[in-house]
Amino acid sequence: MDDDTIAALSTPLGRGGIALIRVSGQNTLDIINNISEKVPKKVIPKRAYHTFIVDKLKRIDECIITFYKEPNSYTGENVAEISIHSNPFIIEEVLGLILKNNARGALPGEFTYRAFKNGKMDLIQAESVNELINANSKYYASMKFGNLEGKLSELMKKLRGNLIGLGIKIETIIEFEEDQFLDDIDIIYEIRESLKIIEKILLNSRFTEILDKGLNVVIAGKVNVGKSSLFNLLLMEDRSIISHIPGTTRDFIKEKIHINGLPFEITDVAGMDKEVTGSIEKEGIKRSYEKIKKSDAVIFMLDASRELNETDLNIFNSTKCKERLVVVNKIDIANKKILKQIRSNFMKEKIYEISVKKNINIDVIFSFLNGLVNNIKNRDIDFIVNYRQMNLLKRLDGYLKTLINMIKTKKSNAEIIAEEIRSAIKVIAELTGDISNDEILNGIFSKFCIGK
Numbered sequence: 001m002d003d004d005t006i007a008a009l010s011t012p013l014g015r016g017g018i019a020l021i022r023v024s025g026q027n028t029l030d031i032i033n034n035i036s037e038k039v040p041k042k043v044i045p046k047r048a049y050h051t052f053i054v055d056k057l058k059r060i061d062e063c064i065i066t067f068y069k070e071p072n073s074y075t076g077e078n079v080a081e082i083s084i085h086s087n088p089f090i091i092e093e094v095l096g097l098i099l100k101n102n103a104r105g106a107l108p109g110e111f112t113y114r115a116f117k118n119g120k121m122d123l124i125q126a127e128s129v130n131e132l133i134n135a136n137s138k139y140y141a142s143m144k145f146g147n148l149e150g151k152l153s154e155l156m157k158k159l160r161g162n163l164i165g166l167g168i169k170i171e172t173i174i175e176f177e178e179d180q181f182l183d184d185i186d187i188i189y190e191i192r193e194s195l196k197i198i199e200k201i202l203l204n205s206r207f208t209e210i211l212d213k214g215l216n217v218v219i220a221g222k223v224n225v226g227k228s229s230l231f232n233l234l235l236m237e238d239r240s241i242i243s244h245i246p247g248t249t250r251d252f253i254k255e256k257i258h259i260n261g262l263p264f265e266i267t268d269v270a271g272m273d274k275e276v277t278g279s280i281e282k283e284g285i286k287r288s289y290e291k292i293k294k295s296d297a298v299i300f301m302l303d304a305s306r307e308l309n310e311t312d313l314n315i316f317n318s319t320k321c322k323e324r325l326v327v328v329n330k331i332d333i334a335n336k337k338i339l340k341q342i343r344s345n346f347m348k349e350k351i352y353e354i355s356v357k358k359n360i361n362i363d364v365i366f367s368f369l370n371g372l373v374n375n376i377k378n379r380d381i382d383f384i385v386n387y388r389q390m391n392l393l394k395r396l397d398g399y400l401k402t403l404i405n406m407i408k409t410k411k412s413n414a415e416i417i418a419e420e421i422r423s424a425i426k427v428i429a430e431l432t433g434d435i436s437n438d439e440i441l442n443g444i445f446s447k448f449c450i451g452k
Contacts, residue, residue, distance in 0.1 A: 002117065005031065007098045008106035009091055010081075010451035019086035021095060022451060024111055027102045028078040032065055034101050035094075045069040053084065055097050061090050075111055076118030109448025113441070116433060123433025123444070124153050127386060130448045138261030139376060140211035146383040153432060155197060155383075159396075160428045162194050167421045170414050188407055191400050198397045201385060208384040210296065214256065214263030215372055218291050220319065221301035222311045226329040229356040230301070230365070231255075231268035252291055259366070260373045267291055289318055297323035297372055299365065304334035304353065308341050316346070325368040326351050332358045388444070392431050399424040 005025025011018070023031055032039055037059070038051040045067055053060040064083040073079040084094055099105065107113075109130065116126040128147035135141035146152070166187060219227045235255050254267040269288035292298055298319040302312060316326075328334075328342055332355040343351065352364040385393065403420050429435040 002114070005103040006106035006110055006114075007031075007095060007103045008111070008451035009095065010111075011086065013088060013091065014086065015088070016086035018083050019091050021082045021084065021091070021098065022106075022111060023080040023082070023098060023103060024073070024075045024077045024106075024114060025103070026078065028080050029067065031098055031101045031103060032067065032080045032082070035097050036063070036065060039065055043067045045072065053082075053094050053097065055093075060093055060097070061085055071118065071120075074120065075114040076120045077114060106450055107445075108450050109445030109452060110450075112448060112452055113445045121148075122150075122153050123441075124156070124389065124431060125150060126433070127388070127444060129452060131386060133449070133452065136212050137214065137258075137263050140208075140384070143208075143211060143384040152383040152385070152389075155201075156428050156432055159194050159197060160425060162190060163421055163425050163428070166190055167418060167425070170418045170421065188404055191404050191407075195397065195400050195404075198393055198400070202390065202393055202397065204384065208386075208390075210376065211262075211384060214265055215296045215376075216265045216267065216294065217297045217299065217369070217372075218267045218269055218295040219299045219301065220269055220288065220292055220315055221329075222303070222309070222315065225301045225303045226356050227268050227301055228253075230299070230329070231266060233356055233359075233362065234266055234365070252287055259369050262373045262376060264369060264372075267295070292318050292322070295322060297325075297368075299325050299327065299368070302326070302328045302342055302351075304328045304330045304339055304342070307338055308345055313345070323372065325365070327364065328353045329356055331355045331360055388440075389431060392427050396424055396427045396431075399427065 003026065005023065005027035007021060007023045010020045010022045013019075029043065032043070033041060035053055035055070036049075036051045037054045039049050043049070047066070049065045049067075051063060051065060053063050061084045066081045068074070068079040068081075070077050070079075082094070084090055095105075112121075112126050112129050115121050116123060121129075125148050128144045132141055132144040132148060135144055169187065219230055221227050231253065234257060252267050252269045254265055257264050257266060269291050270285055292315075300316060300319055302308070326346060326349050328339070328351055331353040334353070339353075352361060354361040354364065356362065399420055403417060403424070406417050406420065426435065433441075
């Protein structure tokens with residue numbers, strides 16, 4: 001099937017200005033000559049030709065055709081990109097005409113699979129194509145473009161080179177020295193340098209998830225403190241029901257917003273009150289504490305018009321390990337005695353006075369959220385890993401730690417250590433796709449959209 005000429009729509013199906021159909025394979029040049037009106041027999045690669053798609057002398061649509069000659073194309077094969085008007089009926093007719101001229105419909109991810117098989121990219125880069133398309137934040141997209149550019153691949157090549165050099169040293173010991181037990185401080189240093197690289201990548205695995213799925217921020221506080229009002233303000237719509245009756249929100253409500261290109265999942269949890277007796281309210285409070293525990297950051301709200309109580313302190317204590325912003329709401333109807341009480345109980349905490357209802361000092365909320373974005377932006381990393389890559393890196397990390405232990409304890413001879421190094425090199429080959437299982441490859445490329 002790798003010898004077939006394939007074709008597919010590479011842009012989303014629907015009505016619009018332009019739709020792009022991609023063709024790849026040995027019949028590509030014959031196909032564009034058969035279906036177009038003015039493209040010359042000797043096509044100049046990378047030149048855009050303005051022409052018409054024709055079927056038995058009947059014009060179907062006006063188009064632009066660009067031909068890329070192997071191996072200088074995305075797939076490494078002869079490729080044509082045909083730009084037509086994006087109307088579903090025209091797209092169907094043009095694709096049907098191409099398929100009648102010795103082509104078949106491409107499978108999901110087949111263009112990128114061919115690019116991988118033809119050495120245009122390694123497996124890390126191939127995976128990043130799909131992940132870049134489906135990125136949920138501009139920072140995740142930027143990191144995935146770093147993968148596509150080959151930044152992670154270059155690092156894996158460096159690690160592989162280090163391990164091969166180490167293997168050569170040990171094979172020399174096996175070949176020429178009688179005592180095959182290693183006692184070499186330089187070898188341990190080399191392994192540790194490689195470990196530092198891997199551990200830095202693994203340390204950022206949680207960071208990878210945040211970049212893609214976003215930060216989980218919980219708005220927490222006792223009943224009727226104004227959480228739902230703030231939630232609605234952030235969403236710029238009436239998503240939570242607001243009432244003067246305490247306990248209106250009995251379960252959490254969550255929605256996504258984007259701030260400076262990063263997604264945030266904002267959760268309005270049920271108001272907490274230790275005096276509640278109903279089973280539904282108790283379950284709501286239990287879920288509120290669970291949401292705080294799983295959050296990345298918390299906006300903790302106090303009420304400037306009601307006395308501080310044990311519930312406020314319990315909620316505050318539940319957020320102590322979190323990035324948090326402490327705000328006193330309802331400053332427009334504040335009681336001076338209560339404000340003094342709040343300040344004395346939270347002397348070590350920076351407290352901001354706001355009014356959601358009167359839109360007073362609301363900028364502090366957005367400054368807090370922007371600060372979380374900046375913490376993400378300023379991380380020192382150019383690429384990120386997916387679940388498959390992370391698991392393989394964990395395996396590699398394990399092999400290298402075992403190697404250090406073997407050398408330190410002097411319980412293993414050079415031949416055993418050499419075998420462990422070979423296993424580590426195989427893991428890197430699995431990462432880059434230099435050795436691969438067809439079942440794994442099918443699983444990876446089946447997640448792609450058709451046409452990529």
